[in-house]
Amino acid sequence: MSSYIEEFESKVKPKDYYDRLYDELVRLNPRLNAFNALIKPDKNGIPLSVKDNICVKGIEATASSKILKGYIPPFNATVVERVLKTKRFSIIGKTNMDEFGFGSFGINCEKPAKNPLDEERVAGGSSSGAAIATALLKYHVAIAESTGGSISAPAAFCGVVGFTPTYSVISRYGLIDYANSLDKIGFMARSADDIRVMLDITKGKDNRDPTSTDSKIVGLHHKKLVIIDELIDKVDEKIRSQFFEFVEKLKNLGYTVKNINLNEIDLSIPAYYLIAMAEASTNLAKFTGFKYGFKLNDFSKNYNEFFAEAREEFGTEAKRRVILGTFIRSASVKDKYYSKSLIIRKELIDKLSKVLKDAFLISPTMPIMPPKISEANSMSPVQNYATDILTIPPNLCGLPHISFPYSYSNGLPLSAQIVGSQFNDYGVISFVSEWEKNFEYKFKYNIGEI
Numbered sequence: 001m002s003s004y005i006e007e008f009e010s011k012v013k014p015k016d017y018y019d020r021l022y023d024e025l026v027r028l029n030p031r032l033n034a035f036n037a038l039i040k041p042d043k044n045g046i047p048l049s050v051k052d053n054i055c056v057k058g059i060e061a062t063a064s065s066k067i068l069k070g071y072i073p074p075f076n077a078t079v080v081e082r083v084l085k086t087k088r089f090s091i092i093g094k095t096n097m098d099e100f101g102f103g104s105f106g107i108n109c110e111k112p113a114k115n116p117l118d119e120e121r122v123a124g125g126s127s128s129g130a131a132i133a134t135a136l137l138k139y140h141v142a143i144a145e146s147t148g149g150s151i152s153a154p155a156a157f158c159g160v161v162g163f164t165p166t167y168s169v170i171s172r173y174g175l176i177d178y179a180n181s182l183d184k185i186g187f188m189a190r191s192a193d194d195i196r197v198m199l200d201i202t203k204g205k206d207n208r209d210p211t212s213t214d215s216k217i218v219g220l221h222h223k224k225l226v227i228i229d230e231l232i233d234k235v236d237e238k239i240r241s242q243f244f245e246f247v248e249k250l251k252n253l254g255y256t257v258k259n260i261n262l263n264e265i266d267l268s269i270p271a272y273y274l275i276a277m278a279e280a281s282t283n284l285a286k287f288t289g290f291k292y293g294f295k296l297n298d299f300s301k302n303y304n305e306f307f308a309e310a311r312e313e314f315g316t317e318a319k320r321r322v323i324l325g326t327f328i329r330s331a332s333v334k335d336k337y338y339s340k341s342l343i344i345r346k347e348l349i350d351k352l353s354k355v356l357k358d359a360f361l362i363s364p365t366m367p368i369m370p371p372k373i374s375e376a377n378s379m380s381p382v383q384n385y386a387t388d389i390l391t392i393p394p395n396l397c398g399l400p401h402i403s404f405p406y407s408y409s410n411g412l413p414l415s416a417q418i419v420g421s422q423f424n425d426y427g428v429i430s431f432v433s434e435w436e437k438n439f440e441y442k443f444k445y446n447i448g449e450i
């Protein structure tokens with residue numbers, strides 16, 4: 001059976017199943033930092049984790065920030081509401097992440113996440129905890145979120161399947177926004193079939209998110225794969241050669257592969273970071289020490305002192321983005337940076353849409369293997385941002401994409417990413433379902449096995 005959800009539902013669970021699962025996670029969590037909060041499930045249903053920037057009624061949501069400590073949402077995000085309504089899931093915890101989604105390695109937070117396959121290495125980010133939980137638990141699905149690669153990157157580093165839908169397909173109501181024009185809620189699981197179940201349950205128009213849509217989602221399974229040379233050139237030599245072996249396997253399975261050039265793709269990183277930071281700086285403006293989470297109750301201070309002190313609570317990367325994002329939006333440079341980035345985004349959408357009419361894009365998911373936490377800590381911001389080169393293009397363009405393992409090297413997964421045309425979400429999922437018929441994923445942990 002390829003759906004762990006269905007397999008779980010067909011089994012009789014021991015009475016103490018959830019207690020044992022909970023105890024095991026309580027034991028492991030201080031080592032790996034996968035969860036910001038663990039919840040003892042009191043119901044039946046497949047264990048479900050929720051990224052800590054998505055609201056679950058009555059459970060603290062911090063987005064791994066200090067400034068939101070103590071914020072308890074009085075409502076469920078629409079995605080959570082839709083999942084819980086089926087009565088097939090049981091929430092086990094809120095997962096760790098880079099603060100507000102700012103990062104690619106899961107280390108821009110109080111407790112850096114560790115890769116369960118090699119604990120000296122990063123788990124990937126920003127949805128680090130979602131990927132770790134999926135790598136640990138045999139029966140489990142993670143609700144995660146991506147702005148510029150936060151689902152693909154950690155899924156790739158931890159060896160699980162990570163799906164990011166077309167922008168607008170899943171409601172963002174109840175998400176603590178990073179960059180509204182880029183944020184997408186998606187999923188991680190151990191099989192493409194489980195991802196399909198989650199999309200079926202959660203997709204579609206939500207009146208509380210005006211950007212959500214009821215457009216028809218299709219499942220076109222193309223046999224043509226396109227490789228963009230400018231992207232492959234940026235991949236580490238070792239990963240590149242393994243990736244080409246994988247491409248040969250796909251050819252044997254009946255796929256055709258075409259290489260193309262797309263010079264503009266190099267502009268996707270600057271365009272993405274300019275737009276993302278501009279939007280992030282306005283979204284963070286509401287965290288003032290008054291309303292949400294952290295409260296600064298010293299009213300003897302003057303206006304500037306009060307807000308400066310409250311916003312001291314932001315981490316380094318959040319501060320960097322507030323400062324740069326505010327600069328990018330300022331009247332004197334707006335046309336030079338922000339407006340140009342929007343033009344680049346539009347141009348990339350047009351170009352990629354043409355390519356994707358009858359094909360999928362394929363590439364490795366990450367250009368490097370998961371670095372050691374110490375190595376990632378010593379990267380400059382620009383080096384850090386550059387590692388997003390393969391995951392940013394589909395995110396910037398709002399296109400559905402999915403990351404999945406295709407091989408292993410020294411116990412670490414090698415993962416590839418498939419990108420589809422707008423609303424061909426079921427198409428990219430079905431590509432991975434097909435692949436899973438020819439390749440068995442390896443998991444080091446199978447916690448909760450029955």
Ligand code: GLN
Nearest residue numbers: 101102103147148149150
């Ligand atoms: N690494 C990217 C960033 O920091 C993407 C993170 C994300 O998708 N939330 O913006």
